[in-house]
Amino acid sequence: MRYLWIHIIWILILFKSFSVLAQTKPPTHYVPPLSERIANYQMDVKLDVEKKLLHGREILTWRNTTSHPTTELQFHLYYNAWRNNKSSFLRSWRYNSRTPSEYGEDAWGYCEIEKMLILSFGNFPETELTDKMEYIQPDDGNPYDRTVLKVNLPRAIQPGEMIQVEIQWESKIPRPIARTGALDDYFFLAQWFPKIGVFEENGQWNCHQFIQTEFYADYGVYDVKLTVPQGWIVGATGEEIEKVNNEDGTTTHHFYQEDVHDFTWVTSPHFLEFNRLFKEEGLPPVKMRLLLMPDHQGQEERYFQSTATALKYYGLWAGPYPYGHVTIIDPAYQSRSGGMEYPTLFTGGSRWWAPPASWQPESVTIHEAGHQFWYGIVGNNEFEYAWLDEGFNTYTQNRIFTEFFPPRQYVRRYIEGLIPIVFEGVNMAGRTDGADGYFGFYSMLKNDSMSTKSYRYGPNGYRINSYGRPAMTLRTLENYLGWETFQKILSTYFDRWKFRHPKPEDFFAVVNEISGQDMSWFFDQTYYSANVFDYAVGRVQSQKIAPLSGFYEKEDSLQYYSSLEPSALNEDTTQSYLSTVYIRRWGEAIFPIEIQFTFEDSTTIQEQWDGKARWKKFQYRTSSPLVKVEVDPRNILVLDINHSNNTWVSEPQNKLAAWKWASKWMVWLQNALEFVAFF
């Protein structure tokens, strides 16, 4: 089946290459520019598919937009993470199960700079820099790590000044370990070129070693020529503006994109190509290009639908997608390149048999398409504040799923994951696996606080603090402030920080400004501390008021009564039940809490509690007994770590209703924790 398709593709490719020798199309220019354009690259790259080598030449035009001079430049050489087993990446605990050692020489990778020089530009004369390069290890001091390169300049680059640097390099493409690499004739090339770090307003370089986090870079223009074997399909950041067939049997694909902070590409002879146009009232149209692996044919509409869903709701809730085009890559099986975001390009992930109820490829596609907004357009520092894109993205994606999708069904895969069985009627929401670590005294939320820099999280701290916790924190904030206010917060923050690098405090400032409230008390607990919320129903008593028995003064004398009815005591006999309830705070964190009391005659009482003390007593004298107590009945505090103690019911049959209610909440928790499976 697969080979039949390859054959057909080859016929199509051959036909195409004979008929068209060179195609050109004008690049899209944004006037005025969308970003500051600090780091701009012109690159010319040749891919040697036999030796799995990239030969590249780049001209970097870099601008110092800070108020500090710098006498050095710092570059990321990400491919050196797979240079040898002493790199900080391969030493780190997150990846110790995936090493190239198992596969031999072919599996390792590197990025080796052959030549670097300053080009004659502005007030800089041409100057050789190759002997001014040195590897540095700013994060862990590991002398073997080669993922950051420092270059000393002959003189400082002054504020406002520009410099042009030419770099020639060779990258050996690894077998895919994480996100990038070559598997047979599928090449996914991310973090593949020498890339300048970010020179911050404080006069310091922000150029972390590549250890366990994602990325951070300045915006600019990418003008890139990629030479691959003729007939191979290429997907890349930006738009293809020219294609030229060369005499040596290769084709040069010319891609161009303004105002992005990275450039990623993929090539393989096997892709099937599909195109659709996204159109939605009030939003700019977007050309969607899908490169699909032949064994996933038939899933193209699901990819397009999911991408359109993200473009629509992220567009309406945060702000419009400005680039006019997006490329969706369906990654090759076992290429470890699925579920990852890059500017104007992202990878989904599917199986050859993906039942609709599994939400695959929908969930990963919406997540990665959503990153075009949180990561691509709002470009936070992922080394330090991964939650600003992962958390915002997980929150938005979960909101789409809970608002517009039917409940996800439980799908179990058999025979090494090939055969999916859908358990009809068993919603994901009804299950708690994966969420187990969230409950109880040893809750994973206590591992670390969100405010720890992402690259410094301790064991099991990165995922929960980058994805699940911030998603639930944002949902709690939405519930507390109301969607109308929260949507305005999202769109204001998006608009203010698009094509820039916000920090968490910048988001908090927008929250305070738009809500008109000082929400420091909330962020102090949810962001700066690892304290957890847990409100619970404590002891409950609801009984008919018993007749008096014992001694009682009557007619000036003390008399004994075995049973004296309330009517004889002139008490209100219609209010014959007394209910006493203790609500408890088990967690360290504090949140204002609603409590709802329901009585047998269906009357209800709502109470507000500031949630500050360790417990609060509520007592009612009513005509009917208490049948239900609910803490936080509207599920405002999604962050409550144990919802099973939030409800008390008097009758066993009511437990079903309570469980249904709990299930609804579980959708949020389950989704927030499920999506840690991709980036």
Ligand SMILES: [Zn+2]
């Ligand atoms: Zn992500």
